[in-house]
Amino acid sequence: MPYSAASDRPRDRIHALLVVCVLAVVSLIIAFLGASPARVSATELLGDPRTPGDAAFIASHRGGGATAPENTLAAVSGALAGGFDYVEVDVALTADGHPVLMHDAKVDRTTNGSGRLDSLTLAEVRALDAGSWFDPSFAGTRVPTLVEFLDLLAQSGGRAIIELKGEWDAAAADRALAEVTSRDLASRVAIASFDARSLALSAAASDVVPLLLILKHLPKDVVTATQQAGARGIIVDRKAVLARPEVVDALHAEGTRVVVYTLNKDAQWDAVTALGVDGIVTDDPHTLSEWQSASAEER
DSSP states (O other), rough: OOOOOHHHHHHHHHHHHHHHHHHHHHHHHHHHHHHHHHOOHHHHHSSOOOOTTOOOOEEEEGGGHHHHHHHHHHHHHHHHHHHHHEEEEEEETTTSOOOOEESSBSSSSSSOOOBBBSSSSSHHHHOOOSTTTTGGGGTTOOBHHHHHHHHHHOOOOOOOOEOSSSSSHHHHHHHHHHHHHTTTTTEEEEEEEEHHHHHHHHHHSSSSSSEEEEEEOOOOOOHHHHTTTOEEEEEEHHHHHHHOHHHHHHHTTTTTTTEEEESHHHHHHHHTTTTTTTEEEEHHHHHHHHHHHHHHHHH
């Protein structure tokens, strides 16, 4: 068939239309990605990396359990009022899938009840007294929900490290992370866990809220392990860091941070501060704060 310019015009118009459609789709994708919030960086969350001798940030352990019943709103309120950098709390699921503040697998130690938390419904947990064991003045204190904690945190302007305890599923992680992001707390809350699966579920639920990997022992290649977990840093046992102090610089070089748990004595604070760790989890934030101030004056 001889060439005809006229015969190609419909084809050219179709091709041009397809190009326009593809470009429109690409533009929408770019616009969507550009509008999506960026993942919170380690610096936004935990500050610049420390150098040896710098004061580490203070994380009040279990919501401030030295002055009030641990993992209760009374403890959290006290820690937030004290002006400490972070409040650290533990969150686990009830039998009907509600996240509440609780460290132990059983409720026996910190309430007047007994049995595993994951065998009790939210209504049963809320009926427990979580304060009398600490002091009679706290009688009637309830086990708080994650929502109550986040509401308090949002109002205070404070920051938090939330450790996920026990077994979590995708639906529970989705709901918990949605509560964080709906309060615009992504830059003020880190999700932490010993369990890589819980961190993976959290990462799938939100690509914005930062993660911290908790370690009792350091793997041989801690940098790669941290990166594979998608974490902004590690929370690690003091002895593990002191045995391998070089990991602090190695992690800093990769843009991640090092937090050490749970230190309550000045000799321990001094040893890790000399390494340049970024944060210290403690049961005694008031004394640690005073110790840091005194150390700064001596320098």
